[in-house]
Amino acid sequence: MIDDDLSLTFAALADPTRRSILAQLTRGEATVKELAAPHAMSLPAVSRHLKVLERAGLVVKGREAQWRPCRLETAPLRDVDAWMAPYRQFFEDRFDRLEQHLRSLMTDSTDEESR
Amino acid sequence: MIDDDLSLTFAALADPTRRSILAQLTRGEATVKELAAPHAMSLPAVSRHLKVLERAGLVVKGREAQWRPCRLETAPLRDVDAWMAPYRQFFEDRFDRLEQHLRSLMTDSTDEESR
């Protein structure tokens, strides 16, 4: 994808293996081999997944001897969050309404207080 | 993509044209032709983009004579929002600190009311 940052980020997130890698990295730094371990996949494949995440800015790779400790970088996720903002009202309203509905159900079943 | 819902959603969002279409739909329903108008692209191309969005559940198409009024559906975005939750702590801390900083700047410059 020769696209913008947001497209790069979304494309990076559009793969279960890569999302799994990100989840792993929330538990701290890890080497490529460590990140590859839980995935039924060759090491080069995981290495390329990491490259995609790196290109999207979601992962930063360091160098320690022959290891490449990978670290989570959430800046692109903040951009996703910002992109979501205009859409949030479309589902947060309904959620609020649902929450309100559930709350009214509770008050109805237990005791009075109509509005 | 023979993947899960989240991958389908992220893949659908990983294209500027499709995100532009979603933005258009926040301003109300629109036909395929209307959605295609702002994009320097053939109608079939836009039709296929809509199919991707539809498959991801982000767009619902109705039928009115020969028109297919498209409507925004944000349920998948709520799933994205939920997926982001564990990562939010990694960047919201900083944002909260910024918000707090800005708020303190405001109260400092205008007048009192600390807590």
Add this chain to the structure above:
DNA sequence: CATGTAATTACCTCACTTGTTAATTAACGA
């Protein structure tokens, strides 16, 4: 019924992604 409009489907092309195995680079350590 013929015509025009909205939209999709068919067909083709080009480029990229994802996975594999084999080879290569880089660094440590006996």
Add this chain to the structure above:
DNA sequence: TCGTTAATTAACAAGTGAGGTAATTACATG
């Protein structure tokens, strides 16, 4: 220096994505 380990790169196959034009479907209307 030789062998081992970590990781990447090379080379290949298969699948997918995105675009175009041409043909087709579906509906409305003169």
